[in-house]
Amino acid sequence: xxxxxxxxxxxxxxxxxxxxxxxxxxxxxxxxxxxxxxxxxxxxxxxxxxxxxxxxxxxxxxxxxxxxxxxxxxxxxxxxxxxxxxxxxxxxxxxxxxxxxxxxxxxxxxxxxxxxxxxxxxxxxxxxxxxxxxxxxxxxxxxxxxxxxxxxxxxxxxxxxxxxxxxxxxxxxxxxxxxxxxxxx
Numbered sequence: 001x002x003x004x005x006x007x008x009x010x011x012x013x014x015x016x017x018x019x020x021x022x023x024x025x026x027x028x029x030x031x032x033x034x035x036x037x038x039x040x041x042x043x044x045x046x047x048x049x050x051x052x053x054x055x056x057x058x059x060x061x062x063x064x065x066x067x068x069x070x071x072x073x074x075x076x077x078x079x080x081x082x083x084x085x086x087x088x089x090x091x092x093x094x095x096x097x098x099x100x101x102x103x104x105x106x107x108x109x110x111x112x113x114x115x116x117x118x119x120x121x122x123x124x125x126x127x128x129x130x131x132x133x134x135x136x137x138x139x140x141x142x143x144x145x146x147x148x149x150x151x152x153x154x155x156x157x158x159x160x161x162x163x164x165x166x167x168x169x170x171x172x173x174x175x176x177x178x179x180x181x182x183x184x185x
Contacts, residue, residue, distance in 0.1 A: 013084075013090065014098075034078065034097075034098045040068055112162060114145065114147065117158060118149075155172045
């Protein structure tokens, strides 16, 4: 489950890791290893419970990470990053860190990641139109990735979420704004 309160902290950690990875030209490799660890947590809940348990020694946890990442490129940087997470007690926001790192990496590679909320399933022509308009608006983007979610509460129209901003063109959003205006808010 997403915890918005942890997002600013996760952004700081992911940005710091990303900057070091870019300087060493291993940002894609680091993302791969972060996802390996994320998948390991999903597949083995006991592993995650071990990592968040403060009674288990940091060295034991680092040995486990080292074993999982053994022989992979960029494992030293990721191992140091895990050491920092254990030291600062931030392993509980690891999923959000991976999410933020992935967004930074996509942006670095010219990929614009957009969540599209619509009251109904979008036709391919509509998807293409949205992509084309976003490429116009964000000319540095080589590719636009749409993650479409149907939300019938929107009534009609669409809502876009990207780069930490929300653009609400839905009927429910319009009605909500109108309601606030009429109330004088």
